[in-house]
Amino acid sequence: MKQFYSDVIQYRGTHYDFGYFQGERLKSSPILPNREKQWEPRKNRHFLINPEAYKEIMSTFAPAILNEIHGLADALHMDMEKAFRLFGGYYLQYNRSGCSIFTDTNFMVCNYDSHPRGYEGRYILYEPTDQGLAVIGPSMQITGRIDGMNEKELVMGYNFTHSKKSGDGFLCNMIGRLILETCASVDEAIALLKDIPHRHSFSYVLLDPSDASYVVEASPREVAARRSNVCTNHFHLLEEENRYRQEETRHREQTIQKQQQHAMNPYQAFKVMNDPTHGVFSKKYDADAGTIHTSMYFPNELKAWFVIGPDRRPVVFDFAKWLQGDKVIVKRIKGELEYHQPFVNME
Template identity: 50%
Template sequence: MKQIYSEIFQFRGSHYDFGYEQGRQLKDSLTIQNRKKHWKIRKPRFSINVYDTKDKFMQYAPNMWAELEGLRDGLELPMEEVLRDFGGYRTAITKSGCSIMTEEDYMIRNYDYQPQTYEGRYTLFKPTDGGYAVIGPTSRVTGRMDGMNEEGLVMAYNFTHRKSPEDGFVCYMIGRIILDTCANVDHAVQLLKEIPHRNAFSYILLDPNGKTYVVETSPRGVHVRSSNVCTNHFEYLTKENRHHLEDSYKRKEAINLQRESNMSAKEAFRLMNDSGRGVFSHKYKSWAGTIHTSAYFPKQREAWFALGGDAEPVKFSFDSWLKGEDIAFNKIEGEVDTDLSFAHMD
């Protein structure tokens, strides 16, 4: 078992200042050093045009461009490198797992991926220059793999396929833009229909009205369906699916067989996080091991978070934080059954 942690970063201010402060803190970190090592070994299979990328951000999320400029200044790196590592536009994505279930009052998701990509950051950000406050773990600093905003909109995504990519935003940046700019599920669905997608992903949405959708997206189409369970395959845009889906179907079946009507959030969290229930994954070397389990409660504006399996979640009152009450601790700890390195620790 490997002891791991996620650092909590709280910030109230402009997007530029948020980016700058993160860049300043990360400048000499292992996260940045490991990104530099990565590109010494592998060449990126994509190109970045700063002007084209800026045009896309100004169209869909201008505040995010300000955050990227702040990150550039804090890191003291060229914009080309910031966009390559943290921009989330025209970026290659590696395969991963993930399982999600929702009820009217909550969403719970397992984030399944490769430890060497995990940066161990959990942020609470309240902007003063427009956009919604957001709580959740980060991906590539600027992105969010799951989270909730101050309106109670909850978002998480699941990987489907990365074949035939096209110019567009990747999952973690689309997730961030949804939370930063959308007030409810309907707004998020409209954005997902309009924004250019690089790869095939499902986005799972929930808001305080209890509305929940799975939005299947790819560069070639978008389909919206009603469902409370999602793993790593499409139900409608099936031409986008991978050939080997046995594990995805197994996890979906495990959830459906064990969930009950009016299941409490605590029971649902145990279903997803307990290592012997068939949903939690140990496939870390295959880019599909469960690193964290998140839970969100849109009506109460509360979030739970646990690293590793068989764990009790740390609970956050996002509502209290929005009213000015800071989180009293700065780190979430847990353990994961792997000997692989983590990007922020090793």
């Protein structure tokens, strides 16, 4: 077992200032150099539509995030075309990932499954003072979010389906950020998912205080929503979008349903996802399908749990108190994985 960690980053202020703050931190971080090394063999596939078109579409959905990218670029002395490529979350090659999600009436628990070398190890609490909602959750591609919860008690997670037949559109992590920062309810999130362009095929799992849990199946061609409390890596409604082989994802879905029947409280539900003996936590890291973190969100309490690696007690974040002005004293979330390569935030 090798030790890994995520840095906890908290900030209150405008999007531009937040971007500049992150850029200053990135100067002394290995994240960007490591990303460039990873992307070099595939650099011809890492491209955006032209910057003006990107600015136009982002201005429609979340203009404040454009300011964040400007702040990042200014701090890093980077031209905007490169900043949009690195941080824009639109039309960029994405490594496939797995994921398993279970919801109850008052919580959501998510396993994020991917390859450790692509994980950037940043857990973010951000409260904007210009526009948008405060959000807590792990980041991806700096500006995006893997899963999370906002101040309006909306929770979001996503699961990969496939990247074939991709189209011009936003990546999953930027879509997660758009949902959390601009939507106050499941209904608003579903409307957004039907309105925005999608690069790849993903399921977005949504929960709010109305206790309504929805899975939104989204591809570059179609978006459909269904009520459900379990989601893995295949569609139920848009079956023509599924990968050819679905045995593993359907088996994992059935395992979650069976195991969660015996969970009598939230901690037991968390253990079903995080303890490998239950058959959901995965160690298939070389196949881009190993569980890196387990997140749990309680929208009615505005609390979040987070761990890296298997069979660990969660770090608890009281987001409600943070929104009232308290500071989080945790600076790093540490864990262990059965893998030899570090996250991109680690030397």
